[in-house]
Amino acid sequence: MAEQEISQQAPVQETTEQKIFDAAHELFVQKGLDGAKMQEIADKAGINKALLHYYYRTKEKLFEMVAKAIIHQGVPVFRKKLESDKPLEEKIAEFVDSYIDLIRLNPFMPVFIISEMNKHPQHFFEKIMPAELPKPQKFIRQIEEAVAEGRIRPVNPQHLVVNIMALCAFPFVARPMMQMVLGLNAHEIEAFFKQRKTEVTEFIFAALRPES
Amino acid sequence: MAEQEISQQAPVQETTEQKIFDAAHELFVQKGLDGAKMQEIADKAGINKALLHYYYRTKEKLFEMVAKAIIHQGVPVFRKKLESDKPLEEKIAEFVDSYIDLIRLNPFMPVFIISEMNKHPQHFFEKIMPAELPKPQKFIRQIEEAVAEGRIRPVNPQHLVVNIMALCAFPFVARPMMQMVLGLNAHEIEAFFKQRKTEVTEFIFAALRPES
DNA sequence: GTCTATAACTCGATAGAC
DNA sequence: GTCTATCGAGTTATAGAC
Numbered sequence: 001m002a003e004q005e006i007s008q009q010a011p012v013q014e015t016t017e018q019k020i021f022d023a024a025h026e027l028f029v030q031k032g033l034d035g036a037k038m039q040e041i042a043d044k045a046g047i048n049k050a051l052l053h054y055y056y057r058t059k060e061k062l063f064e065m066v067a068k069a070i071i072h073q074g075v076p077v078f079r080k081k082l083e084s085d086k087p088l089e090e091k092i093a094e095f096v097d098s099y100i101d102l103i104r105l106n107p108f109m110p111v112f113i114i115s116e117m118n119k120h121p122q123h124f125f126e127k128i129m130p131a132e133l134p135k136p137q138k139f140i141r142q143i144e145e146a147v148a149e150g151r152i153r154p155v156n157p158q159h160l161v162v163n164i165m166a167l168c169a170f171p172f173v174a175r176p177m178m179q180m181v182l183g184l185n186a187h188e189i190e191a192f193f194k195q196r197k198t199e200v201t202e203f204i205f206a207a208l209r210p211e212s
Numbered sequence: 213m214a215e216q217e218i219s220q221q222a223p224v225q226e227t228t229e230q231k232i233f234d235a236a237h238e239l240f241v242q243k244g245l246d247g248a249k250m251q252e253i254a255d256k257a258g259i260n261k262a263l264l265h266y267y268y269r270t271k272e273k274l275f276e277m278v279a280k281a282i283i284h285q286g287v288p289v290f291r292k293k294l295e296s297d298k299p300l301e302e303k304i305a306e307f308v309d310s311y312i313d314l315i316r317l318n319p320f321m322p323v324f325i326i327s328e329m330n331k332h333p334q335h336f337f338e339k340i341m342p343a344e345l346p347k348p349q350k351f352i353r354q355i356e357e358a359v360a361e362g363r364i365r366p367v368n369p370q371h372l373v374v375n376i377m378a379l380c381a382f383p384f385v386a387r388p389m390m391q392m393v394l395g396l397n398a399h400e401i402e403a404f405f406k407q408r409k410t411e412v413t414e415f416i417f418a419a420l421r422p423e424s
Numbered sequence: 425g426t427c428t429a430t431a432a433c434t435c436g437a438t439a440g441a442c
Numbered sequence: 443g444t445c446t447a448t449c450g451a452g453t454t455a456t457a458g459a460c
Contacts, residue, residue, distance in 0.1 A: 113389075119243055136394070174326065199371040
């Protein structure tokens with residue numbers, strides 16, 4: 001009974017497989033496929049190098065598992081928001097909200113995806129990305145309708161989609177640069193990211209106001 | 213005379229040092245410091261591995277030269293635009309214009325900078341970035357003034373600066389993803405990037421219109 | 425399942441001939 | 443300056459004991 005309680009309070013009941021995966025996750029995201037070393041991963045997992053191969057056979061396979069997990073964490077969020085039946089304005093606000101939430105939970109995710117996708121595009125889209133990418137067709141149709149109805153300023157829908165993603169994701173990938181250029185300390189940058197959702201949402205809606 | 217003309221028509225008068233540098237440039241930008249191999253660079257340069265060390269001593273030094281060259285190509289553009297005396301509206305338009313021009317000439321530059329800056333931030337800012345980063349203070353002051361005068365909608369200046377950079381740079385770093393998600397072929401994506409300057413400029417100015 | 429030991433290989437760097 | 447040959451460190455991967 002006491003033992004059960006303890007194991008519930010401290011659920012460090014991680015299997016070796018999990019410990020390896022977590023260590024690999026952290027290091028691959030930080031250093032990429034080429035930069036991360038198997039020895040480092042073993043050390044961080046607190047086990048021996050040979051065990052990495054016992055559980056995952058090769059470095060490539062381990063990397064694939066990690067990369068897939070990262071991608072598959074984000075994809076459903078996108079799909080849900082892009083394909084929902086909400087009206088456009090609400091949809092944009094919710095998209096910005098959950099996209100920024102997602103990135104704030106995994107701030108290195110966008111850099112990881114950008115790096116690996118550009119370094120090995122074929123491998124990335126064939127082996128790691130899911131067969132069914134979330135497509136923004138519905139979103140784009142809604143934009144076209146809103147433009148036709150004069151509810152928003154005339155914009156190219158594809159550019160608008162890219163603009164929204166850019167405003168959400170870019171600050172996280174450019175964080176070190178921003179910190180240097182804007183001269184922000186750790187505390188100020190934290191405040192900056194806290195304001196980000198509001199700023200972005202307002203910026204987008206302001207840009208979409210119909211011309212008077 | 214004939215020889216001179218020929219050498220003018222085909223100025224492949226590249227020194228070995230230059231050939232190495234160019235090959236290294238291409239491979240480092242594509243694969244990063246860890247991903248690019250000295251053997252590959254030598255092969256692409258059409259010379260022997262030993263010559264890489266003869267001219268550049270170590271891989272790290274070669275990488276530093278390439279990275280510095282890339283950075284120093286962009287920095288003056290930023291400095292000139294950020295510190296000019298032009299009025300705000302003109303400044304924004306010119307910034308977008310020359311920033312996108314710069315990236316279109318070197319489409320892999322932003323990915324390279326983002327990857328390396330995030331993987332080795334200390335090395336990046338201490339050894340590669342110039343001592344005097346172009347700072348946007350003047351630009352930010354102009355934004356504050358325009359807000360105070362009611363010429364533009366009230367915005368946080370730092371967020372606006374980041375927004376402008378995001379809208380310019382992000383599509384290039386996310387290019388493979390965009391291509392997949394929006395389902396564009398090579399020709400369509402080319403057209404997309406051609407429209408980009410206009411779209412971005414209009415988007416920013418629309419977002420800055422004062423509230424009625 | 426987990427470990428030690430080591431094989432097999434890659435890669436940056438150097439020595440030395442030309 | 444340029445090449446061939448090779449060293450030596452570091453890395454992935456495996457063999458085999460426990």
